[in-house]
Amino acid sequence: MDQKDQSKDQGMPAADSNSNNHVHDDKLMAYLAYIIFFIPLIVGMKTPFVKFHTNQGTVLFIFSFAIQFVLPFLYFIPLFGLIAAILRLGIFVLWIIGLVNVSQGKMKELPVIGHISIIK
Numbered sequence: 001m002d003q004k005d006q007s008k009d010q011g012m013p014a015a016d017s018n019s020n021n022h023v024h025d026d027k028l029m030a031y032l033a034y035i036i037f038f039i040p041l042i043v044g045m046k047t048p049f050v051k052f053h054t055n056q057g058t059v060l061f062i063f064s065f066a067i068q069f070v071l072p073f074l075y076f077i078p079l080f081g082l083i084a085a086i087l088r089l090g091i092f093v094l095w096i097i098g099l100v101n102v103s104q105g106k107m108k109e110l111p112v113i114g115h116i117s118i119i120k
Helices: 004-012 018-036 040-041 048-074 080-103
Strands: none
Touching: 018 040, 018 048, 018 080, 040 048, 048 080
C-alpha cells in the first residue's frame, strides 16, 4: 500500500506534490531575482516571496550600477582604490545575504538598502 492509499484509509489528505513544486519554483525565481533581476519582472511574480526578493534584487542592481557609474568620477580622492574595493565588497556581501535569505525561505530586508521599495 503506498502513501496515498494509506492517507485515504486514515482520513488524512494526501501529500500534495504540487505545493513542493511551487516552493521550488518560488525559490528559483527568487534566486534569479538576484542573478538576473529582470527575469522575474518579465515572467511575473506570483507570490509575495518572489515579489519581495525581486524588489530586493532590483534595488541591489540599481545600487551596484550607480556605484559603478559614480566610481570613475572619484579617481581624485586619496585612497580611491580602497574605497572602491570596500564598496564592491559591500555589494558582493549584500548579494550573498540575499541568496542566503532565499535559500532559508526568509523575507528579510538587505542591510542598508533593503528598506527601499521599487516594486509595489
